Amino acid sequence: MIANDIRIVIAGAGSIGCYAGGCLAAAGKDVIFLVRPQVEAALGEHGLKVVDLDGTEKLIPPERLILTVDPVVAFDRADIILVAVKSGSTEEMAELIGHHAPTTASVVSLQNGVGNAQVLHRKLPAGFTVVSGMVPFNVVQSELDVVPLTVRRTTEGTVLIDDKSGDLADDLSVPGFNVRHEPDMQGVLWGKLLINLNNAPNALSNLPLSAQLSDRNWRLLLADQISEGINVLKANGIKPGKVQGLSPLLLPWILRLPNFLFRIIAKKMLNIDPRARSSMWEDLERGRPTEIDHLQGVILDLAGKKNIDAPFTRRIVASIKQAEGKPLRSHTVEQIRNNLP
CATH class of the missing domain: 1.10.1040.10 (N-(1-d-carboxylethyl)-l-norvaline Dehydrogenase; domain 2)
Structure with a gap:
């Protein structure tokens, strides 16, 4: 499979989800955002601006953003699912993924806390690959009435994931969102x-x-x-x-x-x-x-x-x-x- 043909789902389009998805979309990746109606309206009308730590700006226009509020549409042909919802919503998101995504998908937790991957693994049917992840940097999101909606990275760091093959990290690494394998993910x-x-x-x-x-x-x-x-x-x-x-x-x-x-x-x-x-x-x-x-x-x-x-x-x-x-x-x-x- 060609790397840019891999369908990446952003499950949780908050600060981290919009930043990760924006960087991936700007790099030409096939990205679909599962969003709330308010976010769908804001991004669908004005697009998304992503600002890197060095001030580099990427504007992804509305026509280049694939947005949906429907989990059936979002997860239909997912290859990689980046879970970026708050920890309290992990079980609910696992239910949606389990019902609508192919079991061949890799599910990556990019959330705060230490137990989200375990929750996903416990709630998802057999077959799914669940991967722990850690985003070390801070992202600030503008209010929804700011045009365009803007996510700004404010600190440095490399995203780490528990991917022993390294292929997943390669598929996700793009400018502004560098990802690498970490052997001691739970310790991190x-x-x-x-x-x-x-x-x-x-x-x-x-x-x-x-x-x-x-x-x-x-x-x-x-x-x-x-x-x-x-x-x-x-x-x-x-x-x-x-x-x-x-x-x-x-x-x-x-x-x-x-x-x-x-x-x-x-x-x-x-x-x-x-x-x-x-x-x-x-x-x-x-x-x-x-x-x-x-x-x-x-x-x-x-x-x-x-x-x-x-x-x-x-x-x-x-x-x-x-x-x-x-x-x-x-x-x-x-x-x-x-x-x-």
Whole structure:
């Protein structure tokens, strides 16, 4: 099969789904987006703009986008399915894939959290190839009323997938969306989970990531939370892997550095687009459910199994639960540490 004849389905056209699908479509791949009606209307009228980390812009006009709200149409002749829905929607998406996609399809999870591939594998009929994946970079999506709808990559990194043959990575690698095989995918996912523990503090701070990480009080809160997570994983015999060459085990030490040293040692961490915010901030800002149960919630579940107290993680979860469904506001570190409403 010619690489560009491979039908790639974007199952979940949010920030990551639109970015991945946009890069693939711009490179001439056969891509179909399974979208919500609002997104179908926005993309179908004005197209999609994809902005790479270096500022390179790709505009995919409406006539070059294949869009559908119908899973029957989306999955009919799928070869590769990129699952990019929120973790809480994984089971529902697995049901749709199982009913409508050929069992020869490869299903790749590009989601936050550590258990989505297992959910897909458990829910899908025999025959499907399920692959874990990890997107290390941040993508910011414009509001739906921005013309054209724009997805902007704000940090660097290479997408990793658990594809032992390497063929799948080759089929998916295009400019702006580089993909490679990772032999320790589960370790990488645990490492990314520790890094993603900042999604919630960033959302609660209501600050851009660069501004939040420049504030030592927020860094100390994050360091305490990651240290707690590391101890819980260790007690459960879980070894987190490096993410883009960085061991998450070093993060608490780096985050606790005084500002002048942090700016020197963590220059790369701060060298991000000033507009970048976490996906959880976007969820709160748009009134959507968050993925807190699939990030901090996993740490709390593991802590419970070993009767370990995880007070910082509990306070973060409580603060997010209190913030869900309410107008977005800025929290202080003191409010979160004391779990004040």
